[in-house]
Amino acid sequence: MNLNATLIIQIVVFLTFVWFTKSFVWPPIVKALDERAKKIADGLAAADKAKADLANAEKKSGEELRAARESASELRSGAEKQAARLVEDARAEANRIIAAARDAATAEAGAAAQKAKDALRDQVAVLAVAGAERILRREINAEVHADLLSNLKQELS
Amino acid sequence: MASGTELAHGPTPGEYIAHHLTFLNNTGEPQAQLVNWGLVNLDSLFYSVILGMITVFVLYRAAAKATSGVPGRFQAAVEILVEMVADQAKGLIHSEQSRRYVAPLALTVFLWILLMNAMDLLPVDLLPRIWEGIYASAGHDPHHAYMRVVPTADINVTMGMSIAVLLVCLFYNVKIKGIGGWAHELISAPFGDKLILAPFNFLMNIIEFLAKTVSHGMRLFGNMFAGELIFMLIALMGAAWTGVNASSILLAFGHVVAGFAWAVFHILVITLQAFIFMMLTLVYVGQAHESH
Numbered sequence: 381m382n383l384n385a386t387l388i389i390q391i392v393v394f395l396t397f398v399w400f401t402k403s404f405v406w407p408p409i410v411k412a413l414d415e416r417a418k419k420i421a422d423g424l425a426a427a428d429k430a431k432a433d434l435a436n437a438e439k440k441s442g443e444e445l446r447a448a449r450e451s452a453s454e455l456r457s458g459a460e461k462q463a464a465r466l467v468e469d470a471r472a473e474a475n476r477i478i479a480a481a482r483d484a485a486t487a488e489a490g491a492a493a494q495k496a497k498d499a500l501r502d503q504v505a506v507l508a509v510a511g512a513e514r515i516l517r518r519e520i521n522a523e524v525h526a527d528l529l530s531n532l533k534q535e536l537s
Numbered sequence: 538m539a540s541g542t543e544l545a546h547g548p549t550p551g552e553y554i555a556h557h558l559t560f561l562n563n564t565g566e567p568q569a570q571l572v573n574w575g576l577v578n579l580d581s582l583f584y585s586v587i588l589g590m591i592t593v594f595v596l597y598r599a600a601a602k603a604t605s606g607v608p609g610r611f612q613a614a615v616e617i618l619v620e621m622v623a624d625q626a627k628g629l630i631h632s633e634q635s636r637r638y639v640a641p642l643a644l645t646v647f648l649w650i651l652l653m654n655a656m657d658l659l660p661v662d663l664l665p666r667i668w669e670g671i672y673a674s675a676g677h678d679p680h681h682a683y684m685r686v687v688p689t690a691d692i693n694v695t696m697g698m699s700i701a702v703l704l705v706c707l708f709y710n711v712k713i714k715g716i717g718g719w720a721h722e723l724i725s726a727p728f729g730d731k732l733i734l735a736p737f738n739f740l741m742n743i744i745e746f747l748a749k750t751v752s753h754g755m756r757l758f759g760n761m762f763a764g765e766l767i768f769m770l771i772a773l774m775g776a777a778w779t780g781v782n783a784s785s786i787l788l789a790f791g792h793v794v795a796g797f798a799w800a801v802f803h804i805l806v807i808t809l810q811a812f813i814f815m816m817l818t819l820v821y822v823g824q825a826h827e828s829h
Contacts, residue, residue: 382568382573382692383572383573383692384562385575386578386582386691386693387696387697388697389697390698393582393589394701395704397593398642400597401596401645402641402642405593405597405600405644406600406619406640408600408601409596409599410623412608412612413605413620416606419606
């Protein structure tokens with residue numbers, strides 16, 4: 381353990397290395413560390429904000445969903461009402477058509493019956509004349525007895 | 538922890554230890570006087586500068602590639618060290634501006650001393666033996682091929698660093714308190730601000746500075762010197778090899794066991810001493826900031 385000039389040189393060497401570290405090593409590393417700390421802090425803040433935003437959006441979407449559901453049910457009940465009305469109208473129209481058809485048919489049937497009756501009546505007169513002719517075995521002048529026949533026709537109607 | 542058995546007429550244990558404890562200075566001869574300012578220990582300075590350059594180079598690589606994004610493992614490792622030192626400095630030195638100089642100082646000191654101490658873990662004969670070969674092939678007497686590889690086992694190195702720390706402390710004393718304020722503190726603390734007490738106060742402060750600096754350097758030196766010496770003593774066990782016989786085998790076995798155990802224990806000493814030196818540096822500089 382002898383002292384010599386190594387001591388002095390070591391002081392200079394020491395201070396030189398310290399100067400180097402202080403100038404070129406420490407500042408960039410500490411800067412990087414501080415920047416990262418800031419980044420992490422910012423990131424955490426952003427995450428908190430995003431969480432709050434998400435909660436807001438969820439609330440908003442819930443509200444809109446409810447509003448949409450309400451308007452949809454309104455629409456549906458309107459549509460149902462309209463459909464019911466349409467069915468009702470259709471039913472009334474159908475009834476009307478059926479009634480008209482029935483009336484027409486009845487009228488037609490009545491007319492046909494009348495026509496048949498008329499034809500029948502005409503023939504009955506001929507038949508009656510022919511019958512009477514046979515019964516009486518004599519000629520009856522149709523023109524002479526027209527009044528009689530017309531009376532008979534009247535009675536048959 | 539190789540041994541010197543290769544020599545045909547090996548040195549005696551005393552010669553072996555003495556040879557290993559001699560520095561390579563600019564004269565090539567062992568230093569005879571206790572203090573000689575004309576001599577320089579080339580081996581201590583060589584290893585000290587090389588290891589210091591490795592330290593700052595590694596740190597510089599980390600600093601040059603430092604990113605605030607996701608760090609790699611290397612960057613993270615350096616950052617852990619930086620944070621550790623920065624935290625300690627924050628606790629001991631309350632001036633932000635001083636920390637900008639003192640914290641890098643502490644980081645340099647810690648890593649550099651760690652590396653210098655770690656030279657102890659190399660086999661005690663490895664580098665000296667290589668140097669002996671070089672020295673002999675250059676045509677010199679291999680018995681004068683001195684080489685000590687642990688710079689912190691050289692009191693010049695450790696005292697040099699502790700004196701550098703003292704200079705930093707004195708600088709901050711003057712910077713923080715002003716030359717007048719500091720001078721006043723030197724003669725008024727710790728006993729009291731009275732004229733009659735001034736010489737005692739002054740003496741006490743000088744003793745305090747001396748004791749701090751000397752103990753700072755001597756603590757590191759003592760630990761590393763003792764560690765190195767014990768490695769040499771362990772190496773003597775293997776050096777006692779005389780052929781395949783019971784005592785030689787037993788000693789060689791003891792060499793391996795003791796060498797392993799001491800090396801493992803020494804890992805703790807190396808780290809602890811580097812950390813203590815760094816912490817005391819911070820404490821002393823911190824004290825320079827406080828007025829009594």
